[in-house]
Amino acid sequence: MLQPGQRLDDYRIESLFASGGMGEIYLAEEVSLNRQVAIKVIRPEAIRYPDSEDAQKVTKLFRREATAIARLNHPYVLPLYRFGEATLDGIPLMYMVMPYCQEKSLTDWMQTHAKTVLSPQEVDYILRQAAEALQYAHDLGVIHLDVKPSNFLVRYRADDASKLNLQLADFGVAKLTATTGMSQTVRGSLEYMAPEQWEGSPVFATDQYALATMIYKFLTGQAPFKGTGFEQLWHQHRYMQPQPPSTINPNIPPSVDNVLLRAMAKNPSERFPSVMAFAEAYHQALQAPVPKTERAEIPKTERVEMPKTEYAPFYQTLMISPEEASRGTYRTITLPSGEQLPVSVPPGAYSGQVINIPRQNGPSVFVSLQVPTMQTPPPPPPPLSTPRPGPSPTPGPNRNMRYVLAGLALLLIIGGIIVGVSVNNSNNQHNAQATATAQANQQAQATIDAQSTVDAQATIDAQATIDAQATAQAAFPDVRGSYSGTYQDATSSSPLQMALNINQENGQSITGDCTIGTSKFTIQNGTVDSSGNIQFSINAMVNSANVVITFNGTAQSSRGWQGTFSDTNNDQGTWSVS
Known part of the structure; x- marks a missing residue:
């Protein structure tokens, strides 16, 4: 730690300003220019082993921060005055010199002015500056990865949030997209981290998620997720949807809900195409009229009535198959705005049926169902029998005989028809019985085959499970037991006592507790590999x-x-136990 009065090149140390994960920040005077500056100092030798991999990682992060800031020249980004290395009292130091902001951070400003919630209009002003700074960094290939109130510095004194002048600072965990071979270690502030950042795969939209989380907290006075530990916060950021902010603070227009929730979408591709697009959408949402039934409370003596907005319904057609119409289905339609809207089609739906989907903050959607039908053309009519032209019959002496013969022929025809129908019915009954018998035999055989298949598969699965369990038990060594040793923090001069009590239930997984000094902690996410190496948190x-x-x-x-x-x-x- 540097002491007041010490000189670091042209800078005289005045006091310790703050301390962070990689070093300290000091208030200093630049002697040649007679101005106050902030100096961020890192000591590679503070790590127990200066040439170790850990020391090299910290030094690399510090250089990366300086490189990121040096690439940026924007009024809303804190600039870098100087980066250098020096030796003070025989101790090597690496440092960065930046402007000193007397008002400190946005977090400090909120505390000084006893602010827990900002108005939507004040937030609009802050969001615009933050988005411009981040968009500029993104255009140059820099992802900040630690967007939060404490990393926005207030340049000048201001009592009104709408008059704040901010500068984005602390690029200590920033990622330069043009570089390769970067560590996938998860870094950042858990309260603001997007799901993909937890998984070590950040993108530009990761900063948008963090900024939306910060804006959510300014508007509601609370974070969208409130887990008490690493695993709870990860689960909520990864799977849970935040509560619409207007349901927490009635002064927030409902139109803002959709903007913030989109910017906090779990999938980065579902967020706004850029951080500036997010800021613009928020600004536009504030201009939207608020329905009378959902108006915000305006803190004035005289109540101002907001105009009632009537939404015209929106119509959309959905094509479903006859099978879906018969049994019912669940489909999703895409509105022209890009919004995904679920549609529940009930069983027995029919073509032309209209489903009304009411929406809380927008027009109702009427979905008209279309069910295609198979049209079978009717059979052609039988041809008309046209009598042939010929001479008219002439009555003769054998006319009575003709009548007798015609009657006999008619009797023979009727008799033949009766016999044929009887035979046909008999054959049909016989065929139906034979068909039923064959179908019953086939079903019985199918049932036997299916049961045989199920039994065989169950046997195979059971054996596979037994084999897998046996393999797992054999693949990982038994590490159960109690161990003791030391825990050495890089910033501490003396080690602490450390103890492990390890349980091993199913091969690779380990549980138990870890004691450091006098504090006992529960082992989480513990694993052992086939070589006996372990990892836990x-x-x-x-x-x-x-x-x-x-x-x-x-x-x-x-x-x-x-x-x-x-x-x-x-x-x-470092740590070691035996």
Whole structure:
């Protein structure tokens, strides 16, 4: 730690300003220009092993931050005055010099002015500046990855939020998209991290998610997700939908809900195409008329009535198959605005049926169903019998005989028809009985075959499960037991006692507890590989903030492990137990 009065090149140290994961920030005077500056200092030698991989990672992160800031020249981005290395009292130092903002951060400004909630219009002003800074960084290939109120500095004194002048700072975990071979270590502030950042795959829309989370908190006075630990927050960010902000603060126009919830979509591709598009959509949402039944409360002596907005219904056609119409189905339609709207089609639907889908903050949607039908053309009519022309019959002496013969012929025809019908009915009965018997035999055989298949598959699955369990038990060594050793933090001069009690239930998974000093923690996400190396994490409170510490241990030839640990504040160290 530097002391007041010490000189670092042209800078005289005045006081410690703040401390972070990679070093300290000091208030200093630039002697040659007689101005106050902020100096961020990192000490590579503060890590126990300066040439270790951990020390090199910290130095790389510090250089990356300087490189990111040096690429940016924007009024809403805190500039870099100087980056350098020096030796002070024989100790090597690496430092960055930046402007000193006396009003400190946006978080400090909120606390100083006793603000927990900002108006939608005040937020609009802040969002515009933040979005312009981030968009500029994105255009140059820089993803900030740690967007939060404490990383926006207030340049000048202002008592009104709508007159704040902000600068984006702290690119300590920024990613330069043009670089390769970057670490996939998860870094950032858990409260604001997008799902893809938790998984180590951030994109430009990751900053949009964090900015929307920050705006949500300004509008409602609370974070969208309130987990108490690493796993709870990850689960909520990954799977849970935030509560619409207008249901928390009635002064928020409902039109803002859709904007914020889209910017916080779980899938980055479903967010706005850019962070500036998000800011513009928010601004437009504030201009939208608010229905009378959902108007905001206006804090004035005289109540101002908001005009009632009548929405015209929206019509859309949905084509479904006859099978879907018969049994019912669940479909999704896309509105011209890009909104995905679920449609539940009931069983027995028919062509021309209209389904009304009411929407809380927009026009109702009337979905007209279309069910195609197979049209079979009617059979052609039988041809008309046209009598042939010929001479008219002439009555003769054998006319009576003709009548007798015609009567006999008619009797023979009727008799033949009766016999034929009887024979045909008999054949049909016989054929039907034979068909039924054959079908019954086929069904019985199918039932026997199906049951045989099920039994055989069950036997195979059971054997496979037994084999897999046996293989799993054989693949991973037994590491159950109690271990003791030391825990050495990079910033501490002396180690702490460390103890592990490990249970192993199903091969690779390990549970138990970890004691550091006098504090006991539950082991989470513990695993052991086939070589006996282990990995696990614990949740700890550091300076009233939840920190996740991840341990990696290499199995020793005797008994136990030796390895390193790191936490979500970028603090690192070594540990060993036996």
